[in-house]
Amino acid sequence: MNILQLNVRLAEGGAAGVALDLHLRALEHGLSSRFIYGYGKSGKKSLSHHHYPQVFKHTPRLTSALNIALFRFANRDLFGNLDNLYRTVTRTAGPLVLHFHVLHSYWLNLEEVVTFCQKVQAHKPDVTFVWTLHDHWSVTGRCAFTDGCEGWKTGCRKCPTLSNYPPVKVDKAHQQLPGKRQMFRAMLALGCQFISPSQHVADAFNSLYGAGRCAIINNGIDVATEAILSDLPLNDEPRSRPKIAIVAHDLRYDGKTNQQLVRQMIALGDKIELHTFGKFSPFSGANVVNHGFETDKRILMSALNLMDGLVFSSRVDNYPLILCEALSIGVPVIATHSEAAQEVLAKSGGKTFSEEDVLQLVQCNKTAIAQAVFGTSLAAFRQRSRSAYSGQQMLEDYVSFYQNL
Missing domain, CATH: 3.40.50.2000 (Glycogen Phosphorylase B;)
Known part of the structure; x- marks a missing residue:
């Protein structure tokens, strides 16, 4: 089995910890696994990059810098794609699992990710997409954490706070929401399997995209x-x-x-x-x-x-x-x-x-x-x-x- 773990960071934050632990445990058990991460501090390689085998930094500093600068006004990541992985993915011999974790936070443009997955599946039918939802980003117009807000249930009409992560200067969550949800429906149409460590995140996702669409696998401590x-x-x-x-x-x-x-x-x-x-x-x-x-x-x-x-x-x-x-x-x-x-x-x-x-x-x-x-x-x-x-x-x-x- 070949596995490609993808997360915005290598070793910073809970989602990175889970993704990295899965990667290391898979290698320990003789599975073929690689870890692709967006960027480290200041857009450079992660300080932990050389501590782990089979890890690869993905994104140029300019891309993440532009996304950080423009997100506050656009309410989405305008740049960033996975196209430089296309050959690696399509030339992998045997079944391949592309396992996504956190793709937001100034890393990837969601529409580009969906387009990439569509191209890959057309070229390599034995690829499987898995996406672990570590936060509420999949159901909101912008925010990764709801902090008690339930506006996503009614279309994110007016954001109660512009400072909730990721913060913005102008609220466009309501405008972004329909297109964003369409992208998640497109991933479901590709057969993407969604998982969350959290029951309440899974419940939120399933309430929008259909019962049973998101399964539960709880986080565990790392190696x-x-x-x-x-x-x-x-x-x-x-x-x-x-x-x-x-x-x-x-x-x-x-x-x-x-x-x-x-x-x-x-x-x-x-x-x-x-x-x-x-x-x-x-x-x-x-x-x-x-x-x-x-x-x-x-x-x-x-x-x-x-x-x-x-x-x-x-x-x-x-x-x-x-x-x-x-x-x-x-x-x-x-x-x-x-x-x-x-x-x-x-x-x-x-x-x-x-x-x-x-x-x-x-x-x-x-x-x-x-x-x-x-x-x-x-x-x-x-x-x-x-x-x-x-x-x-x-x-x-x-x-x-x-x-x-």
């Missing part, structure tokens, strides 16, 4: 995290005050990190010790430790292993890997109410909480938090979580899906 798991020592000793973690790429973004809730946690004073992991932390205080953005997974997991709990307050994630990772290493997650958190936690018997309850729970130790969130002992929670978020299971589910196409 690197699984290797780290076996080396992490148990760290269940009670301490004078609980250590609570906040993790986000950009800690300033309220959609990912509820700023008011974190400030209320800081106001608890010496009742807790707050540790942040991410860029641009706006938080400070005698009980705050800002670690910055940690690119080394082993260092991050080792630091989280020392925590009593991780607070998750994002409104825009869909099936967040950081939750799977924290739970897998035995760190209980205290999450505010959201579809994403409810879906991930339910897999290991957990539940979400109101902001008021979160402020009470962060004052508890690891054992008490595990009992409150999962209704079981710390040891039982840890064992349950390790199997619930298995990356190996994710690969098996995908390979089975490929083979059944």
Whole structure:
């Protein structure tokens, strides 16, 4: 089996983590796999490019720069295609799976992608298209994350915020929506199989494009995290005050990190010790430790292993890997109410909480938090979580899906 994974980034973000992990696991199991990514920081090669086998940067810097500059007015990526992959794809011997992940974010023009797929299928009938939906971009006029907005159900008539990712200066989502949805119908006509790690994203897609059009395969922890798991020592000793973690790429973004809730946690004073992991932390205080953005997974997991709990307050994630990772290493997650958190936690018997309850729970130790969130002992929670978020299971589910196409 030949597999081509395509994602806008190589190793930055949850979607990249899933796509890259599938690629590495496929190679590990003797499958032929290549990973095509759009661009890295500043349009250059990813800083991680040389760490992984069979990875290829795809897009010239000028293309991504133009898309970034013009998207704010056009509300879509005007440039970018896959034409330079045509020979590679059509000359591949035997069946080939083209597995798309995130194609937006200043990488590819959607119409060009559909045209490419139509040409490829006409030339190579044994090609199969698979598209994993990591966000809501397939159902909206512009946004990747709905942040509670349901305007996509009524045609994105007036966008409540121009700052939702990807941000714009002029709202043209309503104009873009019909053509965009027609492109997804064209992909369905090509036999493209859609998957989402998230039930609520799949439900949204199916409500527009037809029941059963999008299947569910949950995300799992990656190979690197699984290797780290076996080396992490148990760290269940009670301490004078609980250590609570906040993790986000950009800690300033309220959609990912509820700023008011974190400030209320800081106001608890010496009742807790707050540790942040991410860029641009706006938080400070005698009980705050800002670690910055940690690119080394082993260092991050080792630091989280020392925590009593991780607070998750994002409104825009869909099936967040950081939750799977924290739970897998035995760190209980205290999450505010959201579809994403409810879906991930339910897999290991957990539940979400109101902001008021979160402020009470962060004052508890690891054992008490595990009992409150999962209704079981710390040891039982840890064992349950390790199997619930298995990356190996994710690969098996995908390979089975490929083979059944």
